[in-house]
Amino acid sequence: MASSAHPAHTLAVWYQKHQRRLPWRQTRDPYAIWVSETMLQQTRVDTVRLYYPAFLQRFPTVQHLAAASETEVLKAWEGLGYYRRARHLHAAARQVVACHHGCIPADPVQFRALPGVGPYTAGAVMSIAFDLPVPAVDGNVLRVTARWLGLAETAASPRLRRQAEALAAAWLREVRPSLLTQALMELGATVCTPRQPRCSECPLRPGCQAAAAGRAEAFPLPVAPRVRPHVWVGALWIETPLGVVVQRRPERGLLARLWQLPNIEGEPDEVPDARRRFDLLQTLWQQVWGAGCVPQPADWDCCAADRHEFTHRTWTVEVYRCSRQESLACLDPDKYEVYPRDCLTELTWPRVYQRLLAQLLRL
Template identity: 50%
Template sequence: MNPPVPSMASTDLAREWSIVHILSMWYRDHHRRLPWRETRDPYRIWVSETMLQQTRVETVIPYYHAFLERFPDVAALAASDEEAVLKCWQGLGYYSRARNLHRAARLVVERHGGRIPDDPRAFLALPGVGAYTAGAVMSIAFHRPIPAVDGNVLRVVARLENLCDPVDHPTVRRRIERLVEGWLQQAEPAVFTQALMELGAVVCTPRSPRCGACPVRSACRAHRAGTAEDLPKRAPKRPRRQKVVLALWCETGEGVVVEQRPADGLLGGMWQLPAHELDADALDAPSDAGRDAESGGAAEAAGPVRRALMDCLQRVFPGTACHAVRFVEVARERHVFTHLEWSVRLFRPEGMPAGARVDRTRFRVVCRDELGGLPWPRVYEKLISGALQMLI
């Protein structure tokens, strides 16, 4: 049975009723069947919401299944080591999500007896749990009227309300959170939270919103004002920092030299080839260009690129006289992060002196067949596959 329509004495009330109840009814009838919508298990919902941050649904689905097969509950996740978790996350990006989820699972076991807390403050205290994830898990798994406001929801509400200020401004964001909170008080939280998300994903899309198919268009102020396509407004973005990463393919008789990135920070805990990172503008174009080897055509490092590679090589083989080594480029990739762009160039040192010893306190030597067992960032996966093809 449909909920009663409020007295039409207030058009605002009628409009709110329409947003809350028509949207909820639309969701019940039309939502996409997604694996995390088949469960009320807070752990599974938490995993899905973590994976879905900055990542498309189609990309997440196979990872979600594989992750839950490997770590079916909080206890299994808490008991695993970080490397296994990162391996399962490999290719999904934003690896701090995986590391935080793993740390948080351990705290859930230690502090909460393995039960995910249904108290938002306790849940928010876990690593990696921000206001959005807390709102999503609290409302979907525990039916608590706590808003989950991500980019999709900001867009939908900015249009419903015809808000023309930048939605990334804290006061506008807070206003949107308060509006959603008010709607949730009148709704079934699990349904309404997902209804807003679903509307943003399939109807009120960033470009060309399908207003003709929208269940709440009669309540939508941007639709009425003809501003839907222009909203939401955002503050201008700062350009991404450009970095050049110079990596080394050092292969000894025992295998390939690899290193683990520091636990915290970008791609923390993932593995990489020995590398040196530089600001792109620190390389001056003519000397950085390298020169083609006179006969073969493979680019050989020169200038600051050579100096940086030499520093890196000396870290790998401390105390070895490497001054006569040449660095020949074997692969190149670009990778774009949210605020940063990497241009990664992989070089192979040629002419290494015999008997050079790897610093085993900082690096690991892995035979080619075992490289695939480590968790690599996608950009290194591609580089290694390129290098292996070239260096067969």
Template identity: 40%
Template sequence: MATDIKKCIAKMDKKSFQDDLIEWFVKEQRELPWRKDQDPYKIWVSEIMLQQTKVNTVIPYFTRFMEEFPTIETLASADEDKVLKAWEGLGYYSRVRNLQSAVREVHQRYGGKVPDSPEEIASLKGVGPYTAGAILSIAYGKPEPAVDGNVMRVLSRILLISEDIARPASRKIFESAVKEIISHDHPSFFNQALMELGALICTPTSPSCLLCPVRDHCQAFHEGVQKELPIKTKKKKQKNVQLAAGIFKDSQGKILIRKRPETGLLANLWEFPTVELNLEFKRQREQLSDHFKDLYGSFPKINDTIGEIDHVFSHLKWNIHVFCGNIQAEIQETPYVKLVTETELQEYAFPVPYLKMFQQYLEFTKA
């Protein structure tokens, strides 16, 4: 396959391709907050946020995150709960835990300077080949490949690569292609331009070929197969998980929340009492009541069904049956179990489905 790619690259005028791509990017690039300078820390944070998340969603999160943690030192020394709260709603929380862990290593080992060598930066927790390449090329001007889904889609069309981009092994093919065609004079603009092209023009289902600045270099366009590329196998079907959860208040009107385990899905975030349902067992209300009794020593009074929440993860789908009720015995608070007011609730980091659940509860109680 590598020989075929070299043949494809040999067909293109690399210098003309680079010039056309970079000239378009300089004129048409979006104004994004992490593009205002070449600060490697800001670029690092933005690239971690942009994994699995759209640009328009990331912009306000990035702005707030930089206001709260403007330097490597401030993020390295921050309490994890505050960091998780700043990330609340972005999802994939392991990203920010790995980011903080890596930032602490940079602070301690490299004096707060993001390393500029491929070996050192790739050794940081949570920094994969794409993120390393993005930081090295954009911040430090090194001709390193930064291959994400956008870039693989663009190059599969331009170079007529028919490898399945869902296969991890395919990334190496695209990385080797970028190393062959990247501009050594402007690696920062070149890599960003490929990403931008994939985001704005060379989109997944309906590429805007008539607007493409490198259409003349695109082998898929000339063959008329641009809509058939890239090749990407479908993901496995998501597992459906049925849950019951409740917002329970004590006699003083405080709400019971608890911290999730330190490992696994949504680790260390806060939630309302929740149980995975056995659909062949008792009704939802009874299973939630039994779960509450097992953990806190007494049955709650479950008053009402509020509704349902659906939330999709990459590998599973939650369907949460939402209840509200009252605590009928004293709850012992610990670092992992809290009774908080509605105002205090805002200080704790919750996953998106529980934010939706609380909003649903507020609307229900006001109705």
């Protein structure tokens, strides 16, 4: 077969003509590419487009990122969600400065040893920034592979992943790695989409098994939808002359170390009725203020509400004000802080609390 007819070549030619102009494609700086690939995991391109330039302006080099405090990094990341990525990126930047003289290692083994760097990120940065033939297999590449080979596997199947890595490795030998990696991702994102793939416009159409069978959308096989428990969360908006009562989330786990309002959760999938909600709020009130006179149902007023879907659960957060006033002297300083109302947005909040704050600060 003539080299020009190899599907990898056809794909690369298509990419050079049809690629979207994205800010992270205007650079070969491995740090900037690493930041973009980290942001793009589990976050849509349109959202990353909004945050990426500001993040790089704030931390233009790996040295700037390493020198920043975690609070500064999380604040710059606010709105992108999945804050573990930011913490890992920050820790990895510090390691690059401490152990690699501030240079991103152009070696997949060394790069993968950094915190938070998995096989996909390593493949993307090594191939796009350094033109090394390291496969980068994300959901887009899995889908294109399943369809190209007509593989009846789910996207979670280890066999499909192995096939995708083998396909990418073979095609990386044909075309400059930076081109091939981005072309495969772009094809999956814009043409070989999960629904209604545009096979008639696809450069891989001539050799594609799924398209030949007229069953492109059937691959990869669907997975059973994840059961996502719904959790009711009752939070307190307590304004005092000195500010609003806030607390930090625990050191580990979901949204670790971000700020929130004092809150209490119902049982998974429980839909608490009015009586149960007030019982939970009274329990929370006692946790915040200790023993004392607890408010009655008539004292509570729901002043803001929002819903947030995580990958593994859904929260409905309702924020309540209480007309009762207590003495700040009862607050446990290890658990709660009072923060000036005008400065609340300086803290780093989970997205659902950002939206709630927008409502609450209008009160």
